[in-house]
Amino acid sequence: MxxxxxxxxxxxARSGLMLISPTALYAVLLLAAPLGTVVLYSLLTGGxxxxxxxxxxxxxxxxxxxPVYRAIMLRSLLVALSVTVVTVxxxxxxxxxxxxxxxxxxxxxxxxxxTIPFWTSYLIRVFLWKVILGYNGVINSGLLGIGIIxxxxxxxxxxxxxxxxxxxxxxxxxxxxxxxxxLEKIDRSLLEAGQDLGESRLRTFWRVTLPLSMGGxxxxxxxxxxxTIGDYVTPDLIGGGKLPMIANLMEVQMLKINNKPLGSAxxxxxxxxxxxxxxxxxxxxRRFLGPAK
Amino acid sequence: xxxxxxxxxAIGYLIFLYAPIVLLPIFAFNDSRIxxxxxxxxxxxxxxxxxxxxxxxxxxxxSLVISGSTAVIATVLGVFGARASTRYSFPGxxxxxxxxxxxxxxxxxIVAMSLLVVLLAISVPLSIFTVILGHVLITTPFAVAILSSxxxxxxxxxxxxxxxxxxxxxSTFRLIILPLVAPGIISxxxxxxxxxxxxxxxxxxxxxxxxxxxxxxxxxxxxxxKVPAMLALGTILVLVSVILLSIAEFFRRRGIAKTGGxxxxxxx
Numbered sequence: 001m002x003x004x005x006x007x008x009x010x011x012x013a014r015s016g017l018m019l020i021s022p023t024a025l026y027a028v029l030l031l032a033a034p035l036g037t038v039v040l041y042s043l044l045t046g047g048x049x050x051x052x053x054x055x056x057x058x059x060x061x062x063x064x065x066x067p068v069y070r071a072i073m074l075r076s077l078l079v080a081l082s083v084t085v086v087t088v089x090x091x092x093x094x095x096x097x098x099x100x101x102x103x104x105x106x107x108x109x110x111x112x113x114x115t116i117p118f119w120t121s122y123l124i125r126v127f128l129w130k131v132i133l134g135y136n137g138v139i140n141s142g143l144l145g146i147g148i149i150x151x152x153x154x155x156x157x158x159x160x161x162x163x164x165x166x167x168x169x170x171x172x173x174x175x176x177x178x179x180x181x182x183l184e185k186i187d188r189s190l191l192e193a194g195q196d197l198g199e200s201r202l203r204t205f206w207r208v209t210l211p212l213s214m215g216g217x218x219x220x221x222x223x224x225x226x227x228t229i230g231d232y233v234t235p236d237l238i239g240g241g242k243l244p245m246i247a248n249l250m251e252v253q254m255l256k257i258n259n260k261p262l263g264s265a266x267x268x269x270x271x272x273x274x275x276x277x278x279x280x281x282x283x284x285x286r287r288f289l290g291p292a293k
Numbered sequence: 294x295x296x297x298x299x300x301x302x303a304i305g306y307l308i309f310l311y312a313p314i315v316l317l318p319i320f321a322f323n324d325s326r327i328x329x330x331x332x333x334x335x336x337x338x339x340x341x342x343x344x345x346x347x348x349x350x351x352x353x354x355x356s357l358v359i360s361g362s363t364a365v366i367a368t369v370l371g372v373f374g375a376r377a378s379t380r381y382s383f384p385g386x387x388x389x390x391x392x393x394x395x396x397x398x399x400x401x402x403i404v405a406m407s408l409l410v411v412l413l414a415i416s417v418p419l420s421i422f423t424v425i426l427g428h429v430l431i432t433t434p435f436a437v438a439i440l441s442s443x444x445x446x447x448x449x450x451x452x453x454x455x456x457x458x459x460x461x462x463x464s465t466f467r468l469i470i471l472p473l474v475a476p477g478i479i480s481x482x483x484x485x486x487x488x489x490x491x492x493x494x495x496x497x498x499x500x501x502x503x504x505x506x507x508x509x510x511x512x513x514x515x516x517x518x519k520v521p522a523m524l525a526l527g528t529i530l531v532l533v534s535v536i537l538l539s540i541a542e543f544f545r546r547r548g549i550a551k552t553g554g555x556x557x558x559x560x561x
Contacts, residue, residue, distance in 0.1 A: 012381055012383070013381070013382070013383040013384060014383075016377050016381025016383035016386070017384075017385075019373055019376055019381065020373060020383075020390075020393075021373075022369075022373050023373045023393055024392065024393060026430070027389075027392045027393045027395070027430070027433070030408065030426060030427075031396065031407075031430055032392060033411065034410065034411040035403075035407050037410055037411050038403075038406070038407045041410060090306065093299060093302055093303075093306075094302070096299070097296075097300065097302070098303070101296045101299055108542075110303075112538075112542065113307060114307070114310065115538075116534075116535060116538065119487060119491075119534045119535075120314060120527075120530065120534055120535075121527060121531075122491055122493065123491075123493055123507055123510055123511055123514075124317070124510065124523070125314070127514055127523075128313035128314070128316055128317065129313060131320075131328045131520075132312075132313060132316070137328070137329065138316065138329060138330060140329075141331075142330040145330050145331050169309070169310070169313065172309075172310060173310075226398055226399070226400060227400060230400020230401060230403060231402075232401075232402050232493075233493060233511070237514065246400075246402075247400065247402035250406055251402075251406075254406055254409070254410070260410060263406065264410070267402075267407065270403060271403060274398075274399075274400065278398070
């Protein structure tokens with residue numbers, strides 16, 4: 001009997017590996033190999049369109065100390081972190097509302113309503129914000145028309161704030177869904193227990209609901225943070241090219257200036273920043289939940 | 294009291310979500326090249342202009358080829374990945390599945406640039422084919438995720454029953470498993486298609502001289518005179534994606550009803 005199990009076990013491992021091999025091979029060839037190439041490039045010496053096989057850390061030193069690169073990376077971080085905080089903070093009450101105050105039969109309708117805008121062309125949504133916030137845009141022309149303002153507002157366009165609003169809108173549904181899933185999993189009897197033991201609603205929320213939904217909040221944070229820090233379209237359209245972020249910098253180095261090693265060093269640095277912050281978010285979550293979990 | 298406040302907030306939030314999209318049809322039918330208030334009159338000229346745009350049709354054809362191929366290839370790869378990860382345990386499973394799912398947590402620009410660097414290094418000409426390569430890579434994780442939940446809800450005893458009745462692994466898969474996960478396959482096809490159609494960064498950098506719908510729209514935004522026609526196009530795209538999503542949702546629900554129904558039926 002034991003022998004049959006082990007034979008079966010081995011064949012199961014083989015079938016599993018065979019079954020996953022097309023998908024895994026694809027990922028190895030088109031993802032792992034290219035990422036490896038970028039890491040390799042980042043350690044080589046580059047100039048305009050030429051790459052020489054001299055291993056060096058010069059690209060990284062330039063990326064991490066050059067004032068232009070540093071300013072762009074800090075701007076990307078600032079924008080991505082602001083977007084994440086804003087998006088998650090405004091998404092939480094919605095997820096809470098749908099999970100706790102909407103009848104079960106109507107929940108999927110609400111989720112459907114929330115996700116529809118996310119499935120409409122991302123480019124067009126970003127462009128619409130340019131149209132809304134622009135100097136001669138919808139808000140300015142509307143307010144001028146009603147007579148509330150005498151000249152177009154300038155503090156709503158071509159700045160980091162406009163980037164944040166646009167991206168917060170673009171990624172809103174991403175934040176709601178994971179928080180909603182986490183809230184749905186909470187055993188409702190725990191909340192009743194809290195209140196039976198004399199806690200107020202607010203304290204029950206603070207001590208039971210919020211900690212139990214932190215997993216969803218962290219997932220939402222990552223889902224919003226990772227694509228926003230690498231966003232290419234918004235800085236270009238909303239920032240008018242004057243507020244470049246990491247992705248725009250990568251494009252310039254990789255293609256326009258054609259210094260692939262330096263561009264690769266930027267890409268690897270961006271990946272490292274994303275990885276470090278992701279781990280940090282998860283660690284914060286562990287602290288928040290305490291050693292009991 | 295608290296619930297009412299939350300409801301008002303939720304409605305306000307939906308308004309924030311939909312406000313930009315509501316502007317699409319308003320300005321797509323507005324008789325002015327300038328996108329600003331006050332509105333000047335009703336026109337369908339922008340739809341006519343968009344409809345007559347030959348380059349747009351070419352870009353759309355390219356996009357449909359890319360999205361169609363991507364949806365099929367990613368879903369096939371997704372079936373392999375999801376079946377392997379839900380049904381079997383094997384060494385290195387975590388690492389391999391992690392690698393397959395990695396594009397979900399990588400900024401798209403990094404995926405695009407690393408692919409581009411390799412394609413240029415081995416001098417593969419950029420075309421819609423290279424865009425398909427990139428799109429399959431980023432949509433496969435979605436296919437795996439959707440199909441995993443379809444495979445997970447399968448009752449293993451159905452499969453064992455088929456083996457007991459003398460069917461082989463391949464015919465069991467074809468006759469029992471495939472029909473049960475068919476709704477998952479359809480929603481995976483639709484989701485991958487929609488993601489690929491909407492994707493911009495990979496399509497922009499890997500298409501070479503070919504234009505696809507998203508990069509064409511992006512190019513047109515540089516010319517203010519072309520913007521109203523693009524808003525007309527946007528209006529149509531919104532309608533199309535709402536219809537596609539409704540179909541996907543319908544199949545997903547039917548899938549749940551189907552597997553659930555079969556389960557109780559089996560016990561009866």
